[in-house]
Amino acid sequence: MNTEFFKIDEKHIDYSAIESCADIIKSGGLVAFPTETVYGLGADATRKDAALKIYAAKGRPSDNPLIIHIAKAEDAEGYAHTSPLYYALAKAFMPGPLTVILPKKDTIPSEVTGGLDSVAVRCPSHKVARALIAASGVPIAAPSANISGSPSPTSAAHVTNDMNGKIDAIIDGGECEIGLESTIVKLDGNKAILLRPGAITADALGCVCEEVEISSAVTHALAQNERPLSPGMKYRHYAPSSPLVLLDGSEKDITDFLLKASATENCVILCYSEEAEMLSGAKLIDVGCRSDLQTQAQRLFGALRQADTMGADIIYAHLPPLDGLGLALYNRMIRAAAHTVKKV
Ligand code: AMP
Numbered sequence: 001m002n003t004e005f006f007k008i009d010e011k012h013i014d015y016s017a018i019e020s021c022a023d024i025i026k027s028g029g030l031v032a033f034p035t036e037t038v039y040g041l042g043a044d045a046t047r048k049d050a051a052l053k054i055y056a057a058k059g060r061p062s063d064n065p066l067i068i069h070i071a072k073a074e075d076a077e078g079y080a081h082t083s084p085l086y087y088a089l090a091k092a093f094m095p096g097p098l099t100v101i102l103p104k105k106d107t108i109p110s111e112v113t114g115g116l117d118s119v120a121v122r123c124p125s126h127k128v129a130r131a132l133i134a135a136s137g138v139p140i141a142a143p144s145a146n147i148s149g150s151p152s153p154t155s156a157a158h159v160t161n162d163m164n165g166k167i168d169a170i171i172d173g174g175e176c177e178i179g180l181e182s183t184i185v186k187l188d189g190n191k192a193i194l195l196r197p198g199a200i201t202a203d204a205l206g207c208v209c210e211e212v213e214i215s216s217a218v219t220h221a222l223a224q225n226e227r228p229l230s231p232g233m234k235y236r237h238y239a240p241s242s243p244l245v246l247l248d249g250s251e252k253d254i255t256d257f258l259l260k261a262s263a264t265e266n267c268v269i270l271c272y273s274e275e276a277e278m279l280s281g282a283k284l285i286d287v288g289c290r291s292d293l294q295t296q297a298q299r300l301f302g303a304l305r306q307a308d309t310m311g312a313d314i315i316y317a318h319l320p321p322l323d324g325l326g327l328a329l330y331n332r333m334i335r336a337a338a339h340t341v342k343k344v
Protein backbone atom coordinates (compact mmCIF):
# COMPACT_ATOMS: atom_id res chain seq x y z
CA MET A 1 0.00 0.00 0.00
CA ASN A 2 1.19 3.51 -0.78
CA THR A 3 1.00 5.68 2.36
CA GLU A 4 0.16 9.35 1.73
CA PHE A 5 1.89 12.00 3.85
CA PHE A 6 0.35 15.27 5.01
CA LYS A 7 2.07 17.95 7.08
CA ILE A 8 -0.45 19.90 9.12
CA ASP A 9 0.57 22.62 11.56
CA GLU A 10 -1.68 22.91 14.61
CA LYS A 11 -1.33 26.71 14.50
CA HIS A 12 -2.34 27.11 10.81
CA ILE A 13 -4.58 24.18 9.99
CA ASP A 14 -4.74 23.23 6.31
CA TYR A 15 -8.42 22.31 6.06
CA SER A 16 -8.13 20.87 2.56
CA ALA A 17 -5.56 18.34 3.88
CA ILE A 18 -7.91 17.61 6.82
CA GLU A 19 -10.76 16.98 4.33
CA SER A 20 -8.59 14.56 2.33
CA CYS A 21 -7.79 12.63 5.53
CA ALA A 22 -11.42 12.72 6.69
CA ASP A 23 -12.42 11.22 3.30
CA ILE A 24 -10.06 8.32 3.99
CA ILE A 25 -11.65 7.77 7.44
CA LYS A 26 -15.17 8.00 5.94
CA SER A 27 -14.31 5.38 3.33
CA GLY A 28 -13.07 2.93 5.98
CA GLY A 29 -9.32 3.63 5.69
CA LEU A 30 -6.59 4.23 8.30
CA VAL A 31 -5.03 7.62 9.10
CA ALA A 32 -2.29 8.17 11.72
CA PHE A 33 -2.69 11.56 13.38
CA PRO A 34 -1.07 13.60 16.16
CA THR A 35 -2.67 14.11 19.56
CA GLU A 36 -1.37 15.89 22.66
CA THR A 37 -0.42 12.47 24.15
CA VAL A 38 1.01 10.22 21.39
CA TYR A 39 0.18 9.61 17.70
CA GLY A 40 -3.03 7.63 17.14
CA LEU A 41 -3.90 5.20 14.35
CA GLY A 42 -7.44 6.21 13.43
CA ALA A 43 -10.41 4.56 11.75
CA ASP A 44 -14.19 5.04 11.75
CA ALA A 45 -15.23 3.63 15.16
CA THR A 46 -18.71 2.75 13.90
CA ARG A 47 -17.36 0.35 11.24
CA LYS A 48 -16.27 -3.14 12.09
CA ASP A 49 -14.27 -3.55 8.84
CA ALA A 50 -12.30 -0.36 9.57
CA ALA A 51 -11.55 -1.39 13.17
CA LEU A 52 -10.28 -4.79 12.03
CA LYS A 53 -7.75 -3.03 9.77
CA ILE A 54 -6.28 -1.30 12.86
CA TYR A 55 -5.66 -4.63 14.59
CA ALA A 56 -4.07 -6.02 11.42
CA ALA A 57 -1.76 -3.01 10.83
CA LYS A 58 -0.53 -2.98 14.45
CA GLY A 59 -0.45 -6.75 14.96
CA ARG A 60 -2.64 -6.03 18.01
CA PRO A 61 -4.40 -8.90 19.83
CA SER A 62 -8.12 -8.72 18.99
CA ASP A 63 -9.18 -8.71 22.67
CA ASN A 64 -7.32 -5.45 23.38
CA PRO A 65 -9.99 -2.75 22.92
CA LEU A 66 -9.59 0.61 21.17
CA ILE A 67 -10.28 4.09 22.56
CA ILE A 68 -12.86 6.09 20.62
CA HIS A 69 -12.06 9.77 20.06
CA ILE A 70 -14.88 12.29 19.97
CA ALA A 71 -15.04 15.99 19.13
CA LYS A 72 -17.06 17.11 22.18
CA ALA A 73 -17.67 15.47 25.57
CA GLU A 74 -21.45 15.37 24.88
CA ASP A 75 -20.86 13.30 21.74
CA ALA A 76 -20.31 10.32 24.07
CA GLU A 77 -24.13 10.13 24.34
CA GLY A 78 -24.30 8.52 20.89
CA TYR A 79 -22.01 5.67 21.83
CA ALA A 80 -22.05 5.17 25.61
CA HIS A 81 -24.20 5.45 28.73
CA THR A 82 -22.84 8.51 30.53
CA SER A 83 -23.22 9.50 34.20
CA PRO A 84 -22.95 12.66 36.34
CA LEU A 85 -19.36 11.71 37.22
CA TYR A 86 -18.51 11.46 33.50
CA TYR A 87 -19.71 15.04 33.02
CA ALA A 88 -17.89 16.25 36.14
CA LEU A 89 -14.66 14.76 34.76
CA ALA A 90 -15.42 16.14 31.30
CA LYS A 91 -15.92 19.63 32.73
CA ALA A 92 -12.58 19.46 34.52
CA PHE A 93 -10.41 17.65 31.96
CA MET A 94 -11.94 17.59 28.46
CA PRO A 95 -10.75 18.27 25.89
CA GLY A 96 -7.54 16.75 27.22
CA PRO A 97 -5.58 13.60 28.03
CA LEU A 98 -8.30 11.68 29.90
CA THR A 99 -10.07 8.50 28.75
CA VAL A 100 -13.22 7.34 30.54
CA ILE A 101 -14.61 3.81 30.32
CA LEU A 102 -18.40 3.72 30.13
CA PRO A 103 -21.07 1.09 29.38
CA LYS A 104 -21.28 0.85 25.59
CA LYS A 105 -24.23 1.37 23.23
CA ASP A 106 -24.85 -0.78 20.13
CA THR A 107 -23.61 1.98 17.79
CA ILE A 108 -20.06 0.79 18.49
CA PRO A 109 -19.32 -2.68 17.09
CA SER A 110 -17.94 -5.22 19.53
CA GLU A 111 -14.79 -5.56 17.37
CA VAL A 112 -13.82 -2.04 18.54
CA THR A 113 -14.17 -2.95 22.22
CA GLY A 114 -12.49 -6.33 22.08
CA GLY A 115 -15.83 -7.99 22.83
CA LEU A 116 -16.36 -5.99 26.06
CA ASP A 117 -19.69 -4.35 26.91
CA SER A 118 -17.87 -1.11 27.82
CA VAL A 119 -16.24 1.51 25.60
CA ALA A 120 -13.32 3.87 26.27
CA VAL A 121 -14.09 7.50 25.32
CA ARG A 122 -11.66 10.38 24.92
CA CYS A 123 -11.91 13.94 23.64
CA PRO A 124 -8.40 15.06 22.62
CA SER A 125 -7.25 18.70 22.81
CA HIS A 126 -4.84 18.65 19.84
CA LYS A 127 -6.33 20.91 17.18
CA VAL A 128 -5.38 18.64 14.27
CA ALA A 129 -7.02 15.65 15.98
CA ARG A 130 -10.13 17.70 16.72
CA ALA A 131 -10.36 18.99 13.15
CA LEU A 132 -10.01 15.46 11.78
CA ILE A 133 -12.74 14.05 14.07
CA ALA A 134 -15.09 16.94 13.25
CA ALA A 135 -14.53 16.66 9.48
CA SER A 136 -14.99 12.87 9.57
CA GLY A 137 -18.36 13.21 11.30
CA VAL A 138 -17.84 9.93 13.16
CA PRO A 139 -16.00 8.92 16.33
CA ILE A 140 -12.46 7.81 15.51
CA ALA A 141 -11.18 4.58 17.07
CA ALA A 142 -7.48 5.06 17.64
CA PRO A 143 -4.88 3.11 19.56
CA SER A 144 -1.29 4.34 19.57
CA ALA A 145 0.14 4.23 16.01
CA ASN A 146 2.99 1.82 16.77
CA ILE A 147 3.51 -1.86 16.10
CA SER A 148 2.00 -3.69 19.05
CA GLY A 149 4.51 -4.07 21.89
CA SER A 150 6.94 -1.35 20.77
CA PRO A 151 7.18 2.14 22.33
CA SER A 152 4.30 4.47 21.42
CA PRO A 153 5.10 7.03 18.70
CA THR A 154 5.57 10.66 19.70
CA SER A 155 6.65 11.96 16.27
CA ALA A 156 5.63 11.34 12.65
CA ALA A 157 9.07 9.76 12.09
CA HIS A 158 8.24 7.08 14.71
CA VAL A 159 4.90 6.41 12.99
CA THR A 160 6.57 6.21 9.58
CA ASN A 161 9.10 3.75 10.95
CA ASP A 162 6.33 1.40 12.15
CA MET A 163 3.46 2.00 9.70
CA ASN A 164 4.77 3.15 6.31
CA GLY A 165 3.18 1.00 3.58
CA LYS A 166 0.61 -0.49 5.99
CA ILE A 167 -1.86 2.39 6.32
CA ASP A 168 -3.49 4.95 4.00
CA ALA A 169 -2.08 8.19 5.42
CA ILE A 170 0.13 9.77 8.06
CA ILE A 171 -0.40 13.32 9.29
CA ASP A 172 2.81 14.95 10.53
CA GLY A 173 1.82 17.45 13.20
CA GLY A 174 5.21 17.67 14.92
CA GLU A 175 6.24 16.28 18.30
CA CYS A 176 3.56 15.33 20.83
CA GLU A 177 3.47 17.69 23.78
CA ILE A 178 2.83 15.19 26.59
CA GLY A 179 4.51 12.09 25.19
CA LEU A 180 2.69 9.49 27.31
CA GLU A 181 -0.73 8.01 26.55
CA SER A 182 -3.91 9.31 28.21
CA THR A 183 -4.96 8.61 31.78
CA ILE A 184 -7.63 5.87 31.75
CA VAL A 185 -10.34 5.63 34.42
CA LYS A 186 -13.28 3.32 34.92
CA LEU A 187 -16.19 4.76 36.89
CA ASP A 188 -17.93 3.03 39.78
CA GLY A 189 -20.59 5.32 41.30
CA ASN A 190 -18.65 8.31 42.66
CA LYS A 191 -15.37 6.45 42.53
CA ALA A 192 -12.80 6.47 39.71
CA ILE A 193 -10.60 3.42 39.27
CA LEU A 194 -7.31 4.46 37.70
CA LEU A 195 -6.35 1.83 35.12
CA ARG A 196 -3.57 3.71 33.33
CA PRO A 197 -1.86 6.81 34.80
CA GLY A 198 -1.13 9.74 32.53
CA ALA A 199 -0.84 13.51 32.54
CA ILE A 200 -4.13 13.83 34.45
CA THR A 201 -2.72 12.66 37.78
CA ALA A 202 -4.42 10.74 40.59
CA ASP A 203 -4.35 13.95 42.69
CA ALA A 204 -6.07 15.91 39.92
CA LEU A 205 -8.77 13.20 39.62
CA GLY A 206 -9.17 13.38 43.40
CA CYS A 207 -10.31 17.01 43.09
CA VAL A 208 -13.36 15.81 41.11
CA CYS A 209 -14.07 12.26 42.33
CA GLU A 210 -15.01 11.31 45.89
CA GLU A 211 -12.56 8.43 45.74
CA VAL A 212 -9.72 7.43 43.40
CA GLU A 213 -8.57 3.83 43.53
CA ILE A 214 -5.28 3.03 41.81
CA SER A 215 -5.48 -0.40 40.20
CA SER A 216 -2.65 -2.62 41.44
CA ALA A 217 -1.75 -3.43 37.82
CA VAL A 218 -0.48 0.19 37.45
CA THR A 219 2.61 -0.62 39.49
CA HIS A 220 2.70 -4.42 39.78
CA ALA A 221 2.91 -7.31 37.37
CA LEU A 222 -0.33 -9.25 37.01
CA ALA A 223 -0.38 -12.62 38.74
CA GLN A 224 -0.53 -15.59 36.39
CA ASN A 225 -4.12 -16.12 35.15
CA GLU A 226 -5.25 -12.82 36.79
CA ARG A 227 -7.98 -11.16 34.72
CA PRO A 228 -7.09 -7.47 34.27
CA LEU A 229 -9.68 -4.66 34.43
CA SER A 230 -8.19 -3.37 31.19
CA PRO A 231 -7.04 -6.00 28.66
CA GLY A 232 -4.05 -3.86 27.65
CA MET A 233 -2.57 -4.38 31.12
CA LYS A 234 -1.67 -7.96 30.38
CA TYR A 235 0.38 -7.34 27.26
CA ARG A 236 4.10 -6.69 26.98
CA HIS A 237 4.39 -3.04 26.11
CA TYR A 238 6.74 -0.17 25.35
CA ALA A 239 9.65 -2.55 25.19
CA PRO A 240 12.91 -1.73 23.41
CA SER A 241 14.72 -4.76 21.95
CA SER A 242 17.70 -4.47 24.33
CA PRO A 243 16.82 -5.23 27.97
CA LEU A 244 16.03 -2.18 30.10
CA VAL A 245 17.06 -2.18 33.77
CA LEU A 246 15.74 0.45 36.21
CA LEU A 247 18.08 1.62 38.96
CA ASP A 248 16.83 2.23 42.48
CA GLY A 249 19.09 3.81 45.09
CA SER A 250 20.54 7.06 46.38
CA GLU A 251 21.78 9.67 43.88
CA LYS A 252 25.38 8.90 44.82
CA ASP A 253 25.06 5.11 44.66
CA ILE A 254 23.42 5.32 41.23
CA THR A 255 26.16 7.65 39.95
CA ASP A 256 28.87 5.28 41.22
CA PHE A 257 27.11 2.34 39.58
CA LEU A 258 26.72 4.15 36.25
CA LEU A 259 30.36 5.29 36.19
CA LYS A 260 31.47 1.71 36.69
CA ALA A 261 28.92 0.24 34.25
CA SER A 262 29.85 2.68 31.48
CA ALA A 263 33.51 1.65 31.81
CA THR A 264 32.91 -2.09 31.85
CA GLU A 265 29.67 -2.80 29.95
CA ASN A 266 28.29 -2.05 26.49
CA CYS A 267 25.38 -0.03 27.85
CA VAL A 268 23.19 2.94 26.96
CA ILE A 269 22.22 5.22 29.87
CA LEU A 270 19.03 7.24 29.96
CA CYS A 271 20.53 9.92 32.18
CA TYR A 272 19.36 13.12 33.81
CA SER A 273 20.78 16.34 32.32
CA GLU A 274 22.71 16.93 35.56
CA GLU A 275 24.65 13.68 35.04
CA ALA A 276 25.55 14.12 31.37
CA GLU A 277 28.89 15.84 31.93
CA MET A 278 30.08 13.41 34.57
CA LEU A 279 29.17 10.42 32.38
CA SER A 280 30.57 11.91 29.16
CA GLY A 281 32.23 9.22 27.09
CA ALA A 282 29.38 6.78 27.82
CA LYS A 283 26.50 6.17 25.39
CA LEU A 284 24.02 8.65 26.82
CA ILE A 285 20.50 9.83 26.13
CA ASP A 286 19.58 12.93 28.13
CA VAL A 287 15.96 12.59 29.30
CA GLY A 288 15.81 16.00 31.02
CA CYS A 289 16.54 17.41 34.45
CA ARG A 290 15.96 15.21 37.53
CA SER A 291 12.97 17.23 38.74
CA ASP A 292 11.50 17.94 35.28
CA LEU A 293 9.08 15.03 34.94
CA GLN A 294 7.22 16.69 32.05
CA THR A 295 10.32 16.72 29.86
CA GLN A 296 11.15 13.15 30.91
CA ALA A 297 7.61 12.08 29.91
CA GLN A 298 7.85 13.91 26.60
CA ARG A 299 11.18 12.25 25.76
CA LEU A 300 10.69 8.73 27.15
CA PHE A 301 9.37 6.81 24.13
CA GLY A 302 11.73 8.55 21.71
CA ALA A 303 14.61 7.70 24.06
CA LEU A 304 13.64 4.02 24.15
CA ARG A 305 13.50 3.95 20.34
CA GLN A 306 16.83 5.78 20.07
CA ALA A 307 18.48 3.45 22.59
CA ASP A 308 17.65 0.56 20.31
CA THR A 309 19.64 2.09 17.47
CA MET A 310 22.81 2.48 19.58
CA GLY A 311 23.89 -1.16 19.56
CA ALA A 312 24.05 -1.69 23.33
CA ASP A 313 23.63 -4.95 25.26
CA ILE A 314 21.71 -3.27 28.06
CA ILE A 315 19.89 0.01 28.77
CA TYR A 316 19.99 1.61 32.23
CA ALA A 317 17.53 4.24 33.46
CA HIS A 318 16.42 5.74 36.77
CA LEU A 319 13.40 4.30 38.56
CA PRO A 320 10.89 7.21 38.51
CA PRO A 321 9.10 8.48 41.63
CA LEU A 322 5.59 7.17 42.31
CA ASP A 323 3.79 10.48 42.77
CA GLY A 324 2.30 13.02 40.35
CA LEU A 325 3.35 12.52 36.74
CA GLY A 326 6.03 10.17 38.11
CA LEU A 327 3.38 7.43 38.41
CA ALA A 328 2.75 7.51 34.62
CA LEU A 329 6.49 7.36 33.91
CA TYR A 330 6.87 4.56 36.46
CA ASN A 331 4.02 2.57 34.87
CA ARG A 332 5.49 2.79 31.33
CA MET A 333 9.08 2.21 32.41
CA ILE A 334 8.41 -0.71 34.73
CA ARG A 335 6.62 -2.46 31.87
CA ALA A 336 9.29 -1.55 29.32
CA ALA A 337 11.76 -3.10 31.77
CA ALA A 338 9.57 -6.19 32.31
CA HIS A 339 9.68 -5.21 36.03
CA THR A 340 13.48 -5.48 36.25
CA VAL A 341 14.63 -3.14 39.04
CA LYS A 342 18.21 -3.26 40.31
CA LYS A 343 18.89 -1.97 43.83
CA VAL A 344 22.29 -0.27 43.92
P1 AMP B 1 -3.81 2.42 23.35
O1 AMP B 1 -4.94 2.63 22.41
O2 AMP B 1 -2.63 1.80 22.74
O3 AMP B 1 -3.51 3.68 24.10
O4 AMP B 1 -4.40 1.41 24.39
C1 AMP B 1 -5.70 1.60 24.84
C2 AMP B 1 -5.80 1.06 26.24
O5 AMP B 1 -7.15 1.27 26.68
C3 AMP B 1 -5.52 -0.41 26.33
O6 AMP B 1 -4.73 -0.67 27.47
C4 AMP B 1 -6.90 -1.01 26.49
O7 AMP B 1 -6.87 -2.23 27.15
C5 AMP B 1 -7.65 0.08 27.25
N1 AMP B 1 -9.10 0.03 26.99
C6 AMP B 1 -9.74 0.41 25.87
N2 AMP B 1 -11.07 0.17 25.98
C7 AMP B 1 -11.25 -0.38 27.20
C8 AMP B 1 -12.40 -0.88 27.90
N3 AMP B 1 -13.61 -0.86 27.34
N4 AMP B 1 -12.21 -1.39 29.14
C9 AMP B 1 -10.99 -1.41 29.71
N5 AMP B 1 -9.86 -0.97 29.09
C10 AMP B 1 -10.00 -0.46 27.85
Ligand code: MG
Binds near residue numbers: 143
Ligand atom coordinates in the same frame (compact mmCIF):
# COMPACT_ATOMS: atom_id res chain seq x y z
MG1 MG C 1 -0.65 1.45 22.67
